[in-house]
Each structure stands twice: as structure tokens, then as C-alpha cells.
Amino acid sequence: MTTLRLDGINKFYGAVQVLRNIDLDIAQGEFVSLLGPSGCGKTTTLRCIAGFETVDQGRIFFGSRDMTRAMPEHRDLGMVFQSYALFPHMTVTENLSFGLEVRKIPAADRARRIAAVLEMVRLTGYEKRFPRELSGGQQQRVALARALVIEPSVLLLDEPLANLDASLRDDMRFFIRDLQQRVGITTIYVTHDQSEAMVMSDRIVVMNRGVIEQCGRPREIYERPASQMVAGFIGQSNTVPGHVAGRENGAYLVKTAEGPIRSLGPDGLSGEVQVMIRPENITTDAGAGIPAANMLAGRVVKSVYQGNGCILGIESAGGTAFTTHVSADSPLGAGAAVTIGFDARQAWAIPA
């Protein structure tokens, strides 16, 4: 069942179009991330949903109700802001109570709901603190609690982890995801951090320059990117340019400077393409190579130790630069001859 639907949203700032035909259906209980570089329109999209920006064309539905022109206070949303935006002159309890008082919830119910939510975000005992007396992570959880205590139909999160330390950020990812699963609330999460989107989301919407580049499950986005922008933005990738020469055993045969490469790709692909191979899918061997559908000869140009292994920079015979990961005790050092291999299902061809 759809809880939220964006139907052909267009938005302009003066002459600049910041959102272009945004269509999106979000199901009940789904966790959807809007992911993209800064200026891609993800925060604008969120603010249109929240009602803080008006859309120039298109409609926004909550369930079956058209909420395109509704005031923010009538949309029944919980929102967590990047700056947390806690009320600095109110205690934790008063911050949480605000939305309940506006909804005219009786005092006894308010107290019960606030206590329950505070326990959920592990802040029991902090009721009387002011926001300035809390750490960044605690403020973040108060902001989350304040948005959840009103039991909104949709939870909106605007880069909520951007201002936290790296280690805390990793913990909070799982914390937020767990909480979302327990409460079962439909959630839209804006981030520019692809690994955040990857571990938290049911579905990722990759945006770029005001358009949706791709919308899919994290695995689909990572392994089957629809465009070069998506392939480049999500994780690391090696690309080899070429053109489709035909099909062989269900894979495309792509003619490249490295010779023919067997690669999967979307149906109906033809013409110029980029073959993408993720670094972790490349095998390296000092000898004749580990048997694979695609085998390329090359030379190691650099090897960088990074704790859990080494990153190898390899230049192939055809002049393409590849990056791959090997274990720290790999004998391959700079200058060594190497054979790299990958299977057709580990390569993905993208229209160039």
C-alpha cells in the first residue's frame, strides 16, 4: 500500500529548475533514502514533502489525499533536521511535549508516551536536561524522539548524522534502522553518504541535478547501476569503454581496447557502453591467471597498504587503469606482471 506518492514534481528557483519530473511511490513501512551529491535536489524534495517548499508542477499524495498545497502543520509528519533544531529554551520533556500539546493530548497520555519514546531512544533520566546540556548524539536522539512521539504517518530525516563523529555515526545508522523497523514507520532519509544509504535503506533513490537517476534496492543500485553517475557515486568502480558487438551465452560481448569483454547489462543494450567492474570482483594472479570469462594481462603500478589489505593500481595491456583489493600478504608489488580476471556476471555494461 502506498503511503506517499510524488507525481511529476517540478520546481524552479527563478529560472533554474531544481527538480525535474520527480515520480516516487513509497510503500507503508518502507525506508527510502534520497541519495546524491550536494545540490542534487534531495533536500528540496524532502522540503516539498514536508511543505516547507511549494512545488511548481506536480502533486503530492499522502495515501489517497492530495496534500500538494497543505500547510506543513497539517501534513502529520515527523521531521528530524540536520541541525536537530531542538527548542533551546525547553527541556527534553518539553521538547517532546510540544507536538502532543498542539494535538491536545491529555497530560496523562503525554507523560506516558514521552516516557515510552525516551526509553526507546535510551534517554530515560534526561527528562529535565536542556538541549545545551546534552552531547551531539543525545541531541540527535531527542530530535528523533520528538519526531516519533507524535506518531506521524511518515518520518523525514534530513542528513541527521552529518554533524556526528565518525564512530558515533556508524552506531546511529543501525540504531535508526532498528528503531524504524520496530516502530514500522514509513521513513524518507536524505543523505549524501552512500554507505549510510546502503546499510539503512529498503530502497535508494539516487538523484543528480534535480532528476532521479535510479531508484532501486541497495543491491540493485550497487551491482546494476543504471548510469555512469550512479556507478561512480556508489562505491568504487573500474570502467572500460567499448561498444556492443553481440551476445554470447546470455552476456553481451563488448569490444574494447582490452579485447572483447563479456559482460551483463540491461536488456536491449547497443552502441557505445562503459563496462563497470567493482574492485572486489577482480581476481589477481602473478601467473597465468585464475580461470574466468575475462582475463587481462597487466602490470602493477602501485600498491598501497591500508590495514585490512592493500589497494593495487594496475595498468592493463590496453592502457586501462584498474583498482583492486588484495590481502596484505599478497606478493604483488609495484612493477610486477599480473593477470586480472572477472566473470561476465561481475561486469555490468552501462550505456555511455
Add this chain to the structure above:
Amino acid sequence: MSGGASSAIAARGGAQRPMWWLILPALVLLVCFLVLPYVSIVVMSFREASTRAVYGDGFTLEHYTSVIADPFIWGIVWRTLRTGLIVTVVTLLLGYPVAYHLARTRSRWASVLYIFVISPLLVGLVVRTFAWLIILSNGGVANNALKWAGLIDRPIQLLNTPVGVTIGLIHVFLPFVILPLLGNLQAINPEVAMAGRSLGASRMKTFFRVTLPLSMPGIQAGSILVFVLSISAYVTPAMLGGSQGRTMAVLVVQYLVDSFRWPAGAALAIFMAAITLSVIAVYLRLTARAMRRLP
């Protein structure tokens, strides 16, 4: 703790010792031009009156007792405070929306509006008050406009009344309430008001429960500034007030300059300062209560 560590702390403390002599020039200026004159006024207010010198040889409380016993002076005190209060409230009500708009707008006309806001300060006080003299006179722009609009048949007396003084003061002091408020409102995170809306509060409710409490420091600073400036203003009430609109400052100058009653004028000035200080003390206590929850 080891000796090395504690000596390192001592050394750092030494390096950060405040350089007290930096305040010396300001201190000298303050003592010479503020404290000494004040002391001499206080001393003068207790001296006997004299017809031959500025004041006589003996000391007396007579000036204070006659000021306090004089209902005419209390009438002027009351009028001065009332004018100050009205000017403060009206400038706050007029200035708040302007400051709020300036703090939030992203329009390129913001700088033009800003210049409009400070425009009363760009023209000399006397010149500006002359303009009000022309506008507020019986045949002036204000009365003509009201007549044209059909609101009055005969000109209403604005000049030489407290109303004229109030209008003149509001114009002059509007920037003094807008500027502190603007700084305050700009420092408030705009997402806080958005959070109020997202939690279901209307624009109005969010304003009264979130933005307004957070802007109390600006309201306090602006209102104290305007109140103090209004009740001590001289040029505007002297030029627009006549005898009906006379304020304490005008009265003090009349004592000193027109009738040469220096000790009595000094006592009146001290009396006026005491009243101003007590009003501000009460106001600070009241506003401090409203701000005790702010960071």
C-alpha cells in the same frame, strides 16, 4: 602530580594573565568625562542656592525636598515616563516585523530595506525634527492628509503636545529597536521554527511559543535602549513639545540655562536619573524571569 606538570600549568597561567593596562585609556576617559562630572553634579545638588555664584557655601537638602514635594514636577515625571513607555511599545510593535523580515529574507532588496531602517540616523537630529515641525503643524501634511481622507473637519493640535513628541521620538528611535532585534533573530536557527511547524503548530503558535521567547534578549536590549533614550531626549521634546509636551530633560535645561538655578537643576537631574535607574532595574528583573531558560 609531578613538579614538571604543575610548573607547566603555572607558566601557561602566566602567559594568559590579563593585560589590565589595556583598559587604562578607556578608564581615564570614563573617570574624567563621566564619573567626575557626575560627582560634581551630585555635590552641587546639595549646595545652597546663590545669586552671586553658581552655588552658595552651605549644604542643604532643600532642593530635593522641594522637587519631591512639587506636584508639577511629578506631573512632568509621569508624562516623561508615559511618553517613554508608549514610544518603547510602539517602536517594538513596528520594529519587530521589520527585523524579522530582514533576518529571514534572501531578497536582494534586503540591503535597500536596511538603509531605510537606519535612515533616521543619517540625517541630523535638528534637521529631522524641523521636518516633523512642518509635517505636524496645523496646516501641515499630516492634518491635510487626515482632512482629505475625511477623518477630521478641523485640524487637530499635534505640535506642542505630547502626541507630537511621541511621534517624533518613535521615528528617531525605531532603528534602536530594530538593530538589536535583527542581530538576535539572525542568530536563531531557522530550522527551529520549521520544527515547530512540522510538529503541528501553526505559524502563529510557533511564533509565540518558539521564536518570541528566543528573541527576548533582542527585545530586552532594544526596549531598554529606546526607553532610556526617549526619557532623556532633549531636542525632540524641546522642538515639538512646547509647554504641554515638556519632559524632564527639557525642565532640567530650563532650570539650568533659563533660570540659572544650578543646584535645583542638579537635584532635578539626579532625581530623574534615580527614577530612570529604578524603572530599568524593575524591567531587568521582569525580563530576566522571561529569559531564565535561554542559553
